[in-house]
Each structure stands twice: as C-alpha cells, then as structure tokens.
Amino acid sequence: MxxxxxxxxxxxxxxFVLVALFAIFAAMSPGFSTAPNLSNILxxxxxxxxxxxxxxxxxxxxxxxxxxxxxxxxxxxxLASVAVSTGSLTIAFIAAVAIGLAFxxxxxxxxxxxxxxxFVTTLGTLGxxxxxxxxxxxxxxxxxxxxxxxxxYSGTVLGIPFPLILAAVAYAVMHGIxxxxxxxxxxxxxxxxxxxxxxxxxxxxxxxAIVYGIGGLMAGIGALLLTSRISSAHPTAxxxxxFDAIAxxxxxxxxxxxxxxxxxxxxxxxxxxxxxxxxxxxLAMPSSIQVICVGLLVIVALFFDGVxxxxxx
Amino acid sequence: xxxxxxxAPKFKLTLSRDVxxxxxxxxxxxIICVVLSIASDAFLTANNLLxxxxxxxxxxxxxxxxxxxxxxxxxxxxxxxxxxxxxCVAATVIKSTGSPWxxxxxxxxxxxxxxxxNGLMVTKLRIPSxxxxxxxxxxxxxxxxxxxxxxxxxxxxxxxxxxxSGYLLGIPIPVYLMVAFLIIGYFFTKRTTWGQQIYATxxxxxxxxxxxxxxxxRLNLVFILSGAxxxxxxxxxxxxxxxxxxxxxxxxxxxxIAAVVIGGTSLFGGVGSLFGTFIGGLILTLILNGMNxxxxxxxxxxxxxxxxVLLAVWLDMKTRSKxxx
Numbered sequence: 345m346x347x348x349x350x351x352x353x354x355x356x357x358x359x360f361v362l363v364a365l366f367a368i369f370a371a372m373s374p375g376f377s378t379a380p381n382l383s384n385i386l387x388x389x390x391x392x393x394x395x396x397x398x399x400x401x402x403x404x405x406x407x408x409x410x411x412x413x414x415x416x417x418x419x420x421x422x423l424a425s426v427a428v429s430t431g432s433l434t435i436a437f438i439a440a441v442a443i444g445l446a447f448x449x450x451x452x453x454x455x456x457x458x459x460x461x462x463f464v465t466t467l468g469t470l471g472x473x474x475x476x477x478x479x480x481x482x483x484x485x486x487x488x489x490x491x492x493x494x495x496x497y498s499g500t501v502l503g504i505p506f507p508l509i510l511a512a513v514a515y516a517v518m519h520g521i522x523x524x525x526x527x528x529x530x531x532x533x534x535x536x537x538x539x540x541x542x543x544x545x546x547x548x549x550x551x552x553a554i555v556y557g558i559g560g561l562m563a564g565i566g567a568l569l570l571t572s573r574i575s576s577a578h579p580t581a582x583x584x585x586x587f588d589a590i591a592x593x594x595x596x597x598x599x600x601x602x603x604x605x606x607x608x609x610x611x612x613x614x615x616x617x618x619x620x621x622x623x624x625x626x627l628a629m630p631s632s633i634q635v636i637c638v639g640l641l642v643i644v645a646l647f648f649d650g651v652x653x654x655x656x657x
Numbered sequence: 658x659x660x661x662x663x664x665a666p667k668f669k670l671t672l673s674r675d676v677x678x679x680x681x682x683x684x685x686x687x688i689i690c691v692v693l694s695i696a697s698d699a700f701l702t703a704n705n706l707l708x709x710x711x712x713x714x715x716x717x718x719x720x721x722x723x724x725x726x727x728x729x730x731x732x733x734x735x736x737x738x739x740x741x742x743x744x745c746v747a748a749t750v751i752k753s754t755g756s757p758w759x760x761x762x763x764x765x766x767x768x769x770x771x772x773x774x775n776g777l778m779v780t781k782l783r784i785p786s787x788x789x790x791x792x793x794x795x796x797x798x799x800x801x802x803x804x805x806x807x808x809x810x811x812x813x814x815x816x817x818x819x820x821x822s823g824y825l826l827g828i829p830i831p832v833y834l835m836v837a838f839l840i841i842g843y844f845f846t847k848r849t850t851w852g853q854q855i856y857a858t859x860x861x862x863x864x865x866x867x868x869x870x871x872x873x874x875r876l877n878l879v880f881i882l883s884g885a886x887x888x889x890x891x892x893x894x895x896x897x898x899x900x901x902x903x904x905x906x907x908x909x910x911x912x913x914i915a916a917v918v919i920g921g922t923s924l925f926g927g928v929g930s931l932f933g934t935f936i937g938g939l940i941l942t943l944i945l946n947g948m949n950x951x952x953x954x955x956x957x958x959x960x961x962x963x964x965x966v967l968l969a970v971w972l973d974m975k976t977r978s979k980x981x982x
Contacts (some may be wrong), residue, residue: 408661408787460970462925463787464914465730468967471911475960483956587795592790600785632802632903639796646784 357648357654358596358612365616370624376626385504387497388617390507391416391573391582394566395589396596397456398559398613404605405534406461409559411487413585415447417578419567421477424486426578435492438573447473448560452553453495469521470586476581486577497572500505507569514562519607531555536602560651567610591638592617595645616641669693678921682936689943697950707829709939709946714835716895716938719909721822721842721914722772723887724934725879727917728846729857730926731779733883736913738797741906743891745801748810748901757817764895765888770796793912811900821896826920831893835935842931855879859926897962912964915941919969922979941965954968 365455370377372375395412419440427436430653447469454465499506522528530551533541541548571577598605617638693700700706719736726733743764751760771793778789823830844850854875857865866872895901920937922929944965945958 361925377828408791408792417952454967455973458971459974460967461787463734464918464924464966464970465793467734467911467914468963468970471959471966475963476958479954479960572679586793587791590791594788600788630803630806632799632806634802635795635799639792639799642792643778643784643796644790647782647786 345405348355350605356643358609358616360387361595361645362616362619364628365619369619369626373623373626376623380446381622381626382594383573385615385618385622387505387507388622389614391569392568392585392588392592392617393511394562395559396515396592396610398555398562399516399586399589400596400605400607400610401518401522401531402462402559403590403598404532404598405555406601407535407552407556408466408590409451409556410463410466410586411447411451411470411473412466412559412563414470414477414580415444415560416563416566416570416582416585418447418477418582419564420571420577420581421480421486421579423478423567424489424572427490427493428486428488431490432450433492437568440502441561443559444560444562444567447552447559448562448563451560452556455556456549456552456571458626461474472581473541474583481577481579487574487575491573493572494575495572496568497609504607509511510565510569511652514609515611516563522605527551527554532605582633587635588617588621588638591642594642599646599649599651600646624636675861678933679930680819681937682919682921682933682940685940686936686943687756689940689947693947693950695949699950700947705946707827707832709942710832710835711829711897711944711976712938712946714829714831714940715890715934716916717835717839717935718890718893718897719837719884719913720920720934720938721931722879722883722910723913724917724931725739725855725923725928726786726883727844727924728855728859728926728929729879730874731774731876731879732790732864732866732924733775733880734787734790734910735771735775735793735797736883736887736909737906737910738794738801738900739884739893739906740891740909741770741903742771742797742801742804742893743767743888745810745901745903747803747892748813748895749804749890751813752810752816755814757761757814757820761892764891765885768778768884768886768888768891769881770884771887772881773877775884776880779880780876781871797803798907801906805901805903809900809902813896813899818896819898820897821893822860834893839931846931850881851875856927859928861927908959911944911966912941912955915962915969918966918973921973923973924970944975 374380391488393603399409399412399476422443423436423440426439427433429434451466452471454460496506501509522531530541530546530548534548534552534555538548570582591608592613594600594613595616596606596609596611598609615624620637620641622638659899697844698865721742723733723736747764750763751757754760773789775786775793778784778793779786780828782789817828821831825833846855854865857868857870858872858875862872891906899903916938917929917934918924918937919940920929920933920935922933941962944961948957948961949955
C-alpha cells in the first residue's frame, strides 16, 4: 500500500491535468472525443512540439528563448517569399531552415560568448525577427504558394498525417540526443553545474550556442508546417507561440532552475496545451480566454512545483 | 562571509561609475542631435524637440518603475501588457463616470495590483521573475482583449486630454510630470533607506538579507511601483491617443527595456540610476524620431529597437568587464 502511494506520487502532475481536462471537455462538448477531432488536436500540436522540444533543452540550461515564435514566423515569411520568387519549394525550405539556424546561433553567440542574459537577448532578436517580417511583407500576407506545399500539413503517408510523422521523428531525434549522446549529458549540466562542465574540459559555451542553434533550426523546420497550414505567410502568424512552447515545457515539469528536465513531460505538456485550446475552441471561448487559461495553467504548475520543492527540502 | 565583504568595494565603484556613465551618454545625445540636425531640416525646430521630450516622458514613466525592478536584479516583462489593461479600464471608467480622477485611480490601482501579483509570485512562490512576469504578460493581455472584446473606446474630456497633449508655458504637460518624478525618484533612490536597500538587494541579495534588509518587502515594493508607474504611463498614453483598444500596450515592452539598458542600468542588479534611464529613453526617442524624419517606414522600428537593445547591453558588458577586472 505504501509502495502504491509512492508510485502514485511519482506520476507527474501533467498527466493528472491532461486526464482532468480530457474528462471535462468530453463531458461538456459532444464534438470533443471524436476520432477526427482527436487527430486534429495531435496535428495542430505538431508545430508546437517542434518548438517545445528545443525549448526544453534551452530551459534545462537555465535559459529561455522568447524569439522562437517570431523566428518561426520569419522562417514562414522567407519560405513563402522564396517560393514565390524562385518557384522551388526545396530552395524555399532550405532558406527557411537557414534563417532559423542563423537566428538560433545568433542567440547562442550573444548568450554564450557575450554573456547577455537569455531573456534580454531573445527579446532583442524577437524584435529583429518581427521587424524583418514586417519589412519583407510590408505588413501584408504573402500568397500564391505552389500547390505541392499543401501536402506537408494536410497530406498523409500510409494513412498517418505527415505533420505527425515529422513530429515523431523530431521527438525521437531530440530524445536520442538528450538521453543517448554525450552532448545530451552536457545540456542539464549547463543549467545545474556549469563549473563542473568547465573543469571537465568541455567547451560549455559551444554546447550552449548549439542548444540555441537547435531551437532556431527547429523553428525553421516548423515554418514548413506553418506555411503549409495557412497556404500563405503572414507577418504575425506565429507571434506569441513561444508562450505556448514555454508553457508546455513548464507544465511538463521541467525546472526553470537546477537543470532538471523531462522530454516526455514536454510531449505531455504540448498535448495538454493542445487539448486545452481545442476544448475551449469547441466551447466557443475567444482566444483571449484561451491565453488566460494557458497562463493560469503555467502559474498553477509552477505553484505546485514550488510546493513540492519546499516539501522535498 | 566572503560574500558580505564583496559588497563594499562594488558599491564604491558604482558611485564613481555613475558620473562617467552619464557623461558618455550625454555625449551620445549630443552626437545624435548633431547628426539628426544635418540629416533633416525638421529636426532642430521647437515643435519637434518638444515632441521628442513628450515621447521621451512617456518612455520614462514606464521605464522608471522597471529601473527599480532591474536594480534589484529582477525583471518585469509585463509592463506593456499592464499599460494596455490600465489604459482600457481607465478609458471605460472615464467614459461611464465622466470623472478623469476615477479613471486615474483605476489605472494606477490596476497597475499596482498586477505589480503585487508579480511580486508575490517572485517572493512567495519563488518563481524566477523573467518567467513569472512573462506569464503575467499573457494573463493580463488576455484579460485586456476579453474586457474590450474587439471594441475601442474614444473621445475623452478636454481636461483629461491635456495630460497627454496640453501645454503649460509652451512646454508639454507630461514633461513637467517627468521632471517631478525624476526629482522624487532621485531622492527616493539615493537619499532614502528604502532606496539604498533596493540597490543593496540587487548588488548582493544574500548579503542584503544577512544584513537585515527585508529583501522580500523591497522586492514586492519595486514590482508594485513598476505596475503603478505603468498605470500612470497608460493615462498619458490614453490622453495622447484619445482612444483605447485591446492591443494598445503590445509593442511597448521592448522600448521600455531598451531605455533602461541604454541608460546604463545593469541587468544583474545593483548598478544604474533613474537619471540614466531618462537619458536612455531620450536616446531611443531621438533615434526613432530621426527615422521618422528621414521618412523611414515604421515597420523598421522593432528591428532597430532590438538591435539597439543588444548593442547597448553588449557595450555595457564590455566596459564593465574592463573596469571590474
């Protein structure tokens, strides 16, 4: 019995939240627990997962990336404008990934070598990326995408939606990096014990810069899904999505201090945010209410986290 | 023990740095003015310069509260959103009661409550300030959008509008307010125990706590002041625009942080001044004003502001590592 209680205590809070939200929405909205809607939630969550995975790494290093939503938007704008001007989706995709990676490495360089605090660095690059979006598009949408772009968000392979396959691959790769490579062991050490890393002769700055670089890279890949989803690029399309990504990581149990993180928790966090937004949508709640709910969810998660920390010590 | 000893020399250093910091920044203001007066005939006109001061005063109100927060080594990312909520509530209160005073009370009160929420999350729940105030940003912004539900409120009494666009003896009214707050702020930060405790908290929180400073109360205080000043700024913004919409404060956080860091306040706490923030706001306003005068598209503003923030922090870090060895 005592052992049973202990096991129950180890079940992460996010799982309870997910089950509770699922039950509430299933009871309140008949359209919620249907197969098409559940599949829809997962597909909608795929872009968020691409951002939340590297965000987990970044937060484990005691960092933050506020620019990732703006960089995703910029990737989408670049992808669309290159696709329109060259007609080649391949070149457009490479350009989007390149701009994403460039921004990620810029963040990494400023944070790792110049020692600017991450939230200020990424707030600055958020402004730069957002500004570039506005300057490139002049504040309007870029339309006229090649029809083949449609596949990447709406297409299926062997009956499985393509965004899900991409998200699964991304999760597997990031899981592999974090838990099965030497690089992965450096990531939590960057947050928990950077001194030790330095003493062990590891180039901690380079590791940190690569972590932010991965964030930009994933935002660039996510731009393909985002652009395909709305068949166009808009200068404010994913502005603010960094909030959902950070929320998913926080709800998933990764600590903002001490370098403790949990990638599976982030996956559950992403689905939780997806369920919350989808359920509120079905209940015809405006997006303003959704944002408040996500914000409150984060505060509640951090609150219980604080309580547990106090309990542990 | 060693931590306690480390406070004293750091403190002495900041006092001498204050003077040279301000001198460099005044030089920067002078250079920008010379460049702009060459680039545009419209720059060196009384109208434009007064307009710059008016804009700078708005930035100063938001940035002054933030300066206190940053002096303690924390951050408040919710300022822009707080300005938005305060402005929208004040707008509806003034519209429905006809009393600007009630509106002003509502704006400053809401700002203070948001600030208290931030303070409690940081001091009681021990959430890092950048994440607590970032969460608050979205909660407040969501609340603002919900409250306004896409509507806008406009057309306020002339007496209230004077707060944003009126003149007294040829000088914009918000400029007088700014000077008043600059003087009050100077005495508060440099000449009162509370002010010095704010510096000490940022210079070394552990040492401050050990020497008996009520660190948590001071942290709550600076967050409340930051919110209240955002509420005050919202009134001036509202009076100037003569209308309020849900997205009113969305783009204000980055310029506010820019003003503080250009002004030389260290993001690591304990170093900086309100006067520096005033000059920082002036530099930023001059640059944006210059872009406007040479007909640069307003779309460039967030980009330029972002670059300025990063350059300002970079320069600050470079000079700091030189003087601190």
